[in-house]
Amino acid sequence: MKDFLYKTLSVAAVMISLFSCQEDAELHTEVTPVNALYSPENNAFMNLGAQSSAIFEWEAAKAADNGVVLYDVVFDTEDGDFSDPVYLLPSDGRGLQRRLSLPFSELNKIAQMAGIQPDAVGKLQWSVQSSKGVNVQPLIDIRTIEVARPAGFPSPDELYLLGSATEAGEVLSDAILMKKTSANTFEAYTSLSEGAYHFASRNTGDPDTFYIDEEKLRADGETEYSGDQKVVRIRVDFSNGTTEITEISKVELWFAPNDVFLTDLPYEANGTWSVTDLPIEFRQEDWGRDERYKFRFTTKDAEGNETEEWFGSTNGDNQRPTESTGPAYWYMVPVSNDRWSNSYKFATEVDNASADISVIFNAEVSNYTHTVSVD
Incomplete structure (x- = not known):
C-alpha cells in the first residue's frame, strides 16, 4: 500500500513538474504583436538616388516574461499580402531595437526585388513582426512607402550574355562572359542573329537577369532581335542603367608605308577576326625596310551612319618584336588616324612571307590584343 501511494505521489509530482515547465516555456515565448508603426508616415515618398537613409520606427511589443523582444521588418509589393514577402531583415542591434x-x-x-524598374516610381508595403525567436506574431499595422529608383542597378561582379540570338545559345553554362571595362561597365564584341537575348549576373544557379528596353537596362526579361546576322559591340553601364549597341561592319589592316589597307579581317566568332596566308612585303626605303601597321574598325549606328575607330600600340613608336617581346606589345588600344603614330612593326620573319593575323576582343584575354604568325 505504501509503495502504491509513493508511486502515485511520484507520478503526480512529475506531472505537476511537466505542466509547470510547459507553462514556463509558453511564458518565455509569449509576446504581443507590434500594434502601431511610427515612421515613416504612410505613403511617404523617398528618392532612392540620394545619399541618405530611411528610418523605420514602431511601438514596443511586450514579452510575458518581461524579457527581450526580437523585431523583423518585412517588405512586400504594393499588392502583396505578406504570405511570401519580398524581403525580411532584423531591426538595428541584431533585432533588439525598435x-x-x-x-x-x-x-x-529591395525595390528591385519588388519589380520596380530603374528610373521608375513604385510602392512598397512594410510592417514589423515581433517574436522571441519563435511564436512569431501576426502583422497588425501595415504602411506603404513610395520610392523613386535611380536609373541604374547595383553592378554584378561578372556579366554574361546568352539567348537564342547569341553565339552561345540558351544554355546558361555556355553563356558569353562580357569584359568588365570599369567598376560598373561591361562590353562584348559578338554577333547577333534573329532571336532573343539577355544578360545574367553569373553562369550557374539562379542569377539576376537583365535585358535592353529602348537602350535602357531593365531587370527580368529578354530583348528580341530581328534582322540579318551582324557583328556588334554591346556596352552595358549599371551606374545609370544605359546600354549601347554598335554594329562593327568592318575590321581592316592598315599598312602605313604604302598608305593602304591590305585586307579586311573576316569575323569568326567569340570577338575574333582573322585572316590566313596573307602575303606581307615590307616597303624599301633609303634607310631600310618599313613594316609599320595598325587596325581600323568601321562602326555603324542604328541610323546607318559610319564612324572610324583606330586601334594601335600603347607606344608612339616601336622596335620590331622578337621571341622575347612581352605580351603587352600586342595589346590594342584606341589611337588616332595618324598615318604613323602608335603603329606596330611586323617581326623580321614576316617580310616576304604569308602571315596569319588575328584580332581578339573578348574576355578570355587580359587586354584586347592581336597575334601575327608565319609558318
Whole structure:
C-alpha cells in the first residue's frame, strides 16, 4: 500500500513538474504583436538616388516574461499580402531595437526585388513582426512607402550574355562572359542573329537577369532581335542603367608605308577576326625596310551612319618584336588616324612571307590584343 501511494505521489509530482515547465516555456515565448508603426508616415515618398537613409520606427511589443523582444521588418509589393514577402531583415542591434536605419542603396535593392524598374516610381508595403525567436506574431499595422529608383542597378561582379540570338545559345553554362571595362561597365564584341537575348549576373544557379528596353537596362526579361546576322559591340553601364549597341561592319589592316589597307579581317566568332596566308612585303626605303601597321574598325549606328575607330600600340613608336617581346606589345588600344603614330612593326620573319593575323576582343584575354604568325 505504501509503495502504491509513493508511486502515485511520484507520478503526480512529475506531472505537476511537466505542466509547470510547459507553462514556463509558453511564458518565455509569449509576446504581443507590434500594434502601431511610427515612421515613416504612410505613403511617404523617398528618392532612392540620394545619399541618405530611411528610418523605420514602431511601438514596443511586450514579452510575458518581461524579457527581450526580437523585431523583423518585412517588405512586400504594393499588392502583396505578406504570405511570401519580398524581403525580411532584423531591426538595428541584431533585432533588439525598435528602429531600423536602412541606407537608400539597400532600399533600392529591395525595390528591385519588388519589380520596380530603374528610373521608375513604385510602392512598397512594410510592417514589423515581433517574436522571441519563435511564436512569431501576426502583422497588425501595415504602411506603404513610395520610392523613386535611380536609373541604374547595383553592378554584378561578372556579366554574361546568352539567348537564342547569341553565339552561345540558351544554355546558361555556355553563356558569353562580357569584359568588365570599369567598376560598373561591361562590353562584348559578338554577333547577333534573329532571336532573343539577355544578360545574367553569373553562369550557374539562379542569377539576376537583365535585358535592353529602348537602350535602357531593365531587370527580368529578354530583348528580341530581328534582322540579318551582324557583328556588334554591346556596352552595358549599371551606374545609370544605359546600354549601347554598335554594329562593327568592318575590321581592316592598315599598312602605313604604302598608305593602304591590305585586307579586311573576316569575323569568326567569340570577338575574333582573322585572316590566313596573307602575303606581307615590307616597303624599301633609303634607310631600310618599313613594316609599320595598325587596325581600323568601321562602326555603324542604328541610323546607318559610319564612324572610324583606330586601334594601335600603347607606344608612339616601336622596335620590331622578337621571341622575347612581352605580351603587352600586342595589346590594342584606341589611337588616332595618324598615318604613323602608335603603329606596330611586323617581326623580321614576316617580310616576304604569308602571315596569319588575328584580332581578339573578348574576355578570355587580359587586354584586347592581336597575334601575327608565319609558318
